[in-house]
Amino acid sequence: MYYYTLVVLAYATFLLDNFNVRNKEKYSCLFAYVFFSVIFFISSFRYEVGSDYPGYKEIFEYDDPIEPLFALLIKAVKYIGGNYEVFVAIIFIFSFGLKLFVFRKLAFRKGFYLSMMLFCSFYYIAYEMNAIRQGLAMSLTLLAVYYAYMRKKIKYITVCLLASFIHYTAFCFIPFYPLLNIKLKKIHIVGICLLCVLLSMNQIFNIFMDMASMYLGDSAMGDRILAYGENGDASSNVLFSSGTLRRLFFFGLIIYSIDKIEVTERLKQIILWGAFLSIVTYLLFSQIGYFSIRLSAYYRIIECIWLSYFPFIFKNHRSQMIVIAFFFLYSILQVSSALMLEDNGLLPIRTIVFEDL
Structure with missing residues (x-):
């Protein structure tokens, strides 16, 4: 239920933000607080969740060959005395925080939680709970999108290169700016x-x-x-x-x-x-x-x-509601498709505090 809950919370917060509801600011803040509290707690303190979890744990513990900047992050966490669980938490906070920053800057204020709803239906599951290395690289290329929007070429190139040394596939993003x-x-x-x-x-x-x-x-x-x-x-x-x-x-x-x-x-x-x-x-x-x-x-x-x-x-209120409801159902189906994949390791949800949530 956890992954579905995130989509529902994002959808509900969007509705409270945009439609006339009694005490809507109060309830909107409450739903937003619950949404971000849940996603930060579960994601930062998860334990053995995701099919890539054991693979990255082995890389962390045995210094297996990996992209140089990711290897440097591992060494930095070990230097301060952190274990793999600390490393996972730091990666998530940094990765998710960068995405939030860019969404806040570039997404439409009224539709911000629609961005979060779509993000949680696929990208969060695939690249925050599983492929954390590419998820971090993707956060940096998304930051590069912001710099491209601001026409800050040097910062754009720098961030793209950083992403590429976390996950080599991020090199494919470098041509985006001139195009x-x-x-x-x-x-x-x-x-x-x-x-x-x-x-x-x-x-x-x-x-x-x-x-x-x-x-x-x-x-x-x-x-x-x-x-x-x-x-x-x-x-x-x-x-x-x-x-x-x-x-x-x-x-x-x-x-x-x-x-x-x-x-x-x-x-x-x-x-x-x-x-x-x-x-x-x-x-x-x-x-x-x-x-x-x-x-x-x-x-x-x-x-x-x-x-x-x-x-x-769409200027018609009814048309807006139909479109929004469609993307809500689409997001629910996205979550269902992700959870149906074999050996995804996404369930049950375990944390270092509670097991099998």
Whole structure:
């Protein structure tokens, strides 16, 4: 129930913030307090939750090879006398805190809890409770989005490089800033997406793997990229899956609404390019599902910012309610899909204080 509860709390807080309810400020503050208290307590003090938990524990305890900046964070926690549970708490607080900062800065104030609802339905489960290293790298690339919005190029590049030395896949985010100066046309978007499908069907991923092997050789980055292709569990083709349909549906909504949402032109470019690069990366490397999902995640998370604006393009109150209810149900289904994955390690919820919540 925990993961569903977060979505329900975010949804309820949004409703209290935006609709006429008696004592709404009082109840809104109460729901927000409960939401953040629960998510910080469970996430910071969790114990053996998530399929990646034992793997990162082994890395922490035995100094297994890992990206240099992540290894430095491990050494820093050990230096101050912290154990693995302390390390998990520090990573979560820093990672989640950065995401909150960017959502507060870029999301629509009235729709902030819609951003949190969508975030908790997938990104929180996948990258805060499981893939914590990529979750931290994603927080830094999201911070880079904020710097791109503010046109602070040096800070953008610095943060992207930091993210890349936490998780090598974050290198794919570096081109985002210069691309924002290019206006996307719908005919080009459709054409490139179709080209990506054709390339994927013709196994472009194998060519990519050969190039990685040739140019990166036996480097740590090369070994990590090649490991994705050699992992049997990661090799499922997701091109013709329900997940692809969901992504295309979201992408279509973003294209439809991008000229209607009331934001600056710079933020419109960020949302559109984020959605475009997310779907292009996903389609291009869909031959290896795990790889395409992980690589596209850096761009896909920008949709959380978009959702905070989307319902408000409809001036009719009833239409707004229907759209908001739809995304609430969508978020519930996202949680259900995540929990149905085999060996996800997400349940039961255990903490160092209480067991099997």
